[in-house]
Amino acid sequence: MVTMKEVAALAGVSITTVSHVINETRPVAASTRERVLKAIEETGYTGDAIARSLVTGGTKSLGLAVSLVSHPYFAELIAAIENEATQSGYSLVLIDTRESAESEQAAVRMLRSRRVDGVLLTPTSGSAALPELRRLGVPTVLVDRLSLAQDTDQVGPENVQATSTLVRHLADLGHRRIGLVTGAPGVPTTDERVLGYRLGLGRAGLKWDEELVAQSLEPLLGKVSGLVVSDHQVLMAVLGAARAHGVRIGTDLALVTYGEVEWAELVDPPLTTMAQPVEEIGRTAVRLLLSRIADPERAPETIRLAPALKHRQSCGCH
Amino acid sequence: MVTMKEVAALAGVSITTVSHVINETRPVAASTRERVLKAIEETGYTGDAIARSLVTGGTKSLGLAVSLVSHPYFAELIAAIENEATQSGYSLVLIDTRESAESEQAAVRMLRSRRVDGVLLTPTSGSAALPELRRLGVPTVLVDRLSLAQDTDQVGPENVQATSTLVRHLADLGHRRIGLVTGAPGVPTTDERVLGYRLGLGRAGLKWDEELVAQSLEPLLGKVSGLVVSDHQVLMAVLGAARAHGVRIGTDLALVTYGEVEWAELVDPPLTTMAQPVEEIGRTAVRLLLSRIADPERAPETIRLAPALKHRQSCGCH
DNA sequence: TCGTCCCCCGCAATCGCTTGCGCACGGCCG
DNA sequence: CGGCCGTGCGCAAGCGATTGCGGGGGACGA
Numbered sequence: 001m002v003t004m005k006e007v008a009a010l011a012g013v014s015i016t017t018v019s020h021v022i023n024e025t026r027p028v029a030a031s032t033r034e035r036v037l038k039a040i041e042e043t044g045y046t047g048d049a050i051a052r053s054l055v056t057g058g059t060k061s062l063g064l065a066v067s068l069v070s071h072p073y074f075a076e077l078i079a080a081i082e083n084e085a086t087q088s089g090y091s092l093v094l095i096d097t098r099e100s101a102e103s104e105q106a107a108v109r110m111l112r113s114r115r116v117d118g119v120l121l122t123p124t125s126g127s128a129a130l131p132e133l134r135r136l137g138v139p140t141v142l143v144d145r146l147s148l149a150q151d152t153d154q155v156g157p158e159n160v161q162a163t164s165t166l167v168r169h170l171a172d173l174g175h176r177r178i179g180l181v182t183g184a185p186g187v188p189t190t191d192e193r194v195l196g197y198r199l200g201l202g203r204a205g206l207k208w209d210e211e212l213v214a215q216s217l218e219p220l221l222g223k224v225s226g227l228v229v230s231d232h233q234v235l236m237a238v239l240g241a242a243r244a245h246g247v248r249i250g251t252d253l254a255l256v257t258y259g260e261v262e263w264a265e266l267v268d269p270p271l272t273t274m275a276q277p278v279e280e281i282g283r284t285a286v287r288l289l290l291s292r293i294a295d296p297e298r299a300p301e302t303i304r305l306a307p308a309l310k311h312r313q314s315c316g317c318h
Numbered sequence: 319m320v321t322m323k324e325v326a327a328l329a330g331v332s333i334t335t336v337s338h339v340i341n342e343t344r345p346v347a348a349s350t351r352e353r354v355l356k357a358i359e360e361t362g363y364t365g366d367a368i369a370r371s372l373v374t375g376g377t378k379s380l381g382l383a384v385s386l387v388s389h390p391y392f393a394e395l396i397a398a399i400e401n402e403a404t405q406s407g408y409s410l411v412l413i414d415t416r417e418s419a420e421s422e423q424a425a426v427r428m429l430r431s432r433r434v435d436g437v438l439l440t441p442t443s444g445s446a447a448l449p450e451l452r453r454l455g456v457p458t459v460l461v462d463r464l465s466l467a468q469d470t471d472q473v474g475p476e477n478v479q480a481t482s483t484l485v486r487h488l489a490d491l492g493h494r495r496i497g498l499v500t501g502a503p504g505v506p507t508t509d510e511r512v513l514g515y516r517l518g519l520g521r522a523g524l525k526w527d528e529e530l531v532a533q534s535l536e537p538l539l540g541k542v543s544g545l546v547v548s549d550h551q552v553l554m555a556v557l558g559a560a561r562a563h564g565v566r567i568g569t570d571l572a573l574v575t576y577g578e579v580e581w582a583e584l585v586d587p588p589l590t591t592m593a594q595p596v597e598e599i600g601r602t603a604v605r606l607l608l609s610r611i612a613d614p615e616r617a618p619e620t621i622r623l624a625p626a627l628k629h630r631q632s633c634g635c636h
Numbered sequence: 637t638c639g640t641c642c643c644c645c646g647c648a649a650t651c652g653c654t655t656g657c658g659c660a661c662g663g664c665c666g
Numbered sequence: 667c668g669g670c671c672g673t674g675c676g677c678a679a680g681c682g683a684t685t686g687c688g689g690g691g692g693a694c695g696a
Contacts, residue, residue, distance in 0.1 A: 001433075003652060014676045019654060026655095029674060046431045050371045051652035054681045059368065061411075061432075069400055072580070075393030082387055082414045091428055093379075094412040096400045110409055113364045114379075115319075239584050262390070263581040266557045321682060332646045337684060344685095347644060369682035372651045639696090646689085652681105659676085665669095 011039035063111035063119040069096040080282025101126040158304040159192035167200025175226030179212040183231035217241040232259030254316040269313035329357035381429035381437040387414040398600025419444040476622040477510035485518025493544030497530040501549035535559040550577030572634040587631035595623040
């Protein structure tokens with residue numbers, strides 16, 4: 001690799017000067033700067049982030065520990081984060097925690113040994129990683145899955161009001177028996193959506209019936225005329241089950257769901273969905289992380305971004 | 319951060335010894351090793367990849383420059399690559415080239431300055447990055463999109479035979495007018511699939527008619543009874559167009575497509591698809607890259623992995 | 637008792653860069 | 667003409683690890 005030494009030699013200056021013209025960290029005579037720049041050009045010098053990091057302490061890189069990289073929602077999230085990070089001159093070290101607490105732990109250690117300047121994390125339930133990060137003072141922001149204790153920076157979707165809106169929509173269409181199919185129990189997102197579901201019922205003057213909440217479609221069959229599906233994974237299962245049982249979505253069963261998917265318009269009927277503001281969540285998360293890196297003393301912030309209702313036909317509307 | 323110095327002090331040895339017990343690079347008396355390990359435990363020492371890299375030259379990290387991170391197919395690919403890399407003790411620096419040659423160039427420079435040990439690249443068409451990597455001697459493997467010149471390691475799907483199979487399937491069902499909707503022109507994958515399409519026609523005793531090849535569904539309407547769709551992006555468009563024009567897939571138009579999608583079973587009729595061996599492509603790519611890193615003199619290898627036909631109903635079968 | 641050989645381990649150079657200090661040189665003021 | 671101040675640069679000390687080389691001491695054979 002080309003080093004500063006070679007550049008310096010070619011330009012006839014010391015490496016100190018080369019460093020200063022590169023970083024613009026102290027005035028350099030115009031003519032000297034010219035020579036240095038030319039030398040850089042000629043040698044194709046790119047700098048060595050490793051060496052620089054060793055002395056500055058920073059790496060201009062962020063760790064991104066995602067629970068399931070192949071998930072389409074996370075894919076979008078990753079893309080959004082990558083864009084924002086790149087724009088800000090940071091690069092991303094990606095690692096898949098595979099929803100496992102151990103992997104997460106290992107991931108965090110690796111990121112730490114790579115000295116990333118900060119970490120973006122979608123925590124798994126039994127996460128031991130978070131306390132560790134906190135203890136080590138690594139700037140961290142939680143993405144998508146938020147912790148109840150608001151002692152860490154975090155950004156994710158608003159769930160309670162949004163779910164309530166979904167329920168209200170069904171209620172406004174005249175449905176009195178509205179069910180909920182929930183995602184993995186134990187994760188905060190699920191709990192919040194259940195809460196929103198209850199809230200929506202209340203607002204619509206309907207009462208809560210725990211029989212109408214399940215983790216799959218089957219137990220609800222025949223009991224409900226309207227259904228809220230609370231995440232992507234279960235949506236697939238629900239749609240499959242509906243097909244298997246000959247339940248016609250939109251007519252036999254009004255359905256609204258979380259998880260905007262690219263194929264929402266391609267199934268019959270097109271799905272009415274709550275679309276997460278993925279793009280914005282990603283962007284915001286990076287910004288938040290960067291400002292925390294800049295000022296570690298800031299008070300932790302929790303940002304909730306409102307999803308948008310994509311109104312199509314699975315709810316029975318036309 | 320905890321440094322080797324602290325560990326050494328606590329254990330009452332020199333940092334040399336600490337280094338040697340960590341890397342097992344020379345025998346250390348059992349009792350000494352014990353003390354060192356205990357000290358490591360107590361201090362929570364994790365090592366500093368940065369410092370290590372500076373001296374060893376390697377970083378145990380791979381660069382992954384993908385053309386479109388949010389694309390579901392690439393998401394799976396990334397996940398597969400991440401898994402394999404992690405298993406081998408490497409971490410991934412992810413960067414999105416956004417299908418642009420400049421971004422790609424910038425990406426490569428960044429990866430280089432980060433001294434990644436190797437690069438996995440899904441090249442864009444006008445890629446200037448590849449020659450640069452080659453010139454710099456950075457171990458590189460091309461993924462998914464292959465270059466015709468087989469002078470670089472590369473792994474991707476087999477396209478010609480697979481597309482031919484698709485055509486044959488339609489022909490076997492009795493279709494005589496079989497169309498092709500292609501993806502972006504200019505990328506090798508597209509060309510190969512067109513080739514496979516011609517090959518399939520030939521084998522079925524049908525003749526090539528350039529009117530039956532287009533980049534969208536519309537120009538083909540009324541002309542064909544069977545259709546091969548050559549990639550995910552256009553699939554979405556074709557399905558949308560079919561719906562808009564009231565064309566019933568499976569009955570009015572037999573359809574087979576590239577791009578296995580998670581919702582293949584959820585649309586009506588379920589899609590007959592050619593499923594790329596994503597998982598395997600990712601794994602193989604990493605392995606190939608690692609073996610190149612191990613032995614830079616190896617002859618370049620091109621590996622094609624066969625996709626699998628997922629037979630469902632959109633082709634008109636039952 | 638002395639020389640040899642091994643076993644264990646520490647010294648110090650090195651990787652490529654940033655940065656606090658301080659020197660040299662010229663111009664200006666008194 | 668001497669002292670001061672600004673401007674422009676270079677010296678050298680790290681950053682935290684790896685690693686070639688060499689030294690000390692105990693065991694063993696002669």
